[in-house]
Amino acid sequence: MNKKLFGLIYFLKQFWLVFLVEIFCSKRFYSEIKPHAISSAIYLKILLWAILFLLFNSNYKNKYFFYYNLGLSKMQLWIFTWTCSVLISIITFIILYHYF
């Protein structure tokens, strides 16, 4: 079992509800396909993840040791999570733009 990959996915798994909310919000914003709707979605995304980071980071102080022991840094965990979030938004946008 690849330790680092497991750690990244295990960390990401905790945000499944956030991703669902994001997809739902993206659908609402992108369905109109207006420039201001997209910029609002980006602002909302930054705000949501900033709040989540601040909440998790303080509560996760001790829990990070599990990931450190897998060879993962805090930065790697968050960059991977944010990248996945951005990818989900882009994919949602493409699907909505092309098919609806």
Next chain:
Amino acid sequence: MLEADGIQYTRKGRAILNRIYIAAKENEVTGIVGSNGCGKSTLMQIMFGSLKAEYASIRLNGVKLKSPYSEKNLINYLPQFTGLPKGIKVTTVCKLYNVSFTDLKQYFENIKIQENQTIGSLSKGTQRLLELYVYLSTENKVILLDEPFSYIMPLHIEKIKTLIRQKAKDKIIILTDHMYQHIHSLCQKIYLIKNAATIEVNDEDDLIRLGYLPDTFR
């Protein structure tokens, strides 16, 4: 040999660690003792790489390590508390660290643990035991143990001590604990942290003289 040299760490204007030098070799167990809040865990976290110090030189066989925990098969750190997530299964932990669950059950004969149990459903002592066994059984060269004997029953403490002695043959093991009798029976080298600096101690008399052990300890 793992060396931690010249570590400087300040918190809220107070020097927690200042004149630090620790040298830990293979085939011996190194102990760190000191009063509560003297910086033992802080030092371990700096050595592990998860805490950034103002200055720290962590060297393995003379080679400076920038971020020890991210090096492949190098280091594991057992924190004071259970670091394993509550929702993860025992079998997953064993697979992750390439440890046999059967060997674990055989080693701790009367341990109450099932493969499909989650970490959160285990008692604190069993969680600690599993974490200790797993970290000690990895291929990693350096193992840092922060208060490894907390929550563990005496019978298992002896088993853990035997395991530490066995694993120390090809690993560098550094541990800290307030239960001095365990440190004394396990460690070939002991450092005391006092006034933010490390002092290598030879025997109990040194620790009594330096105010770590009471006069009545003799």
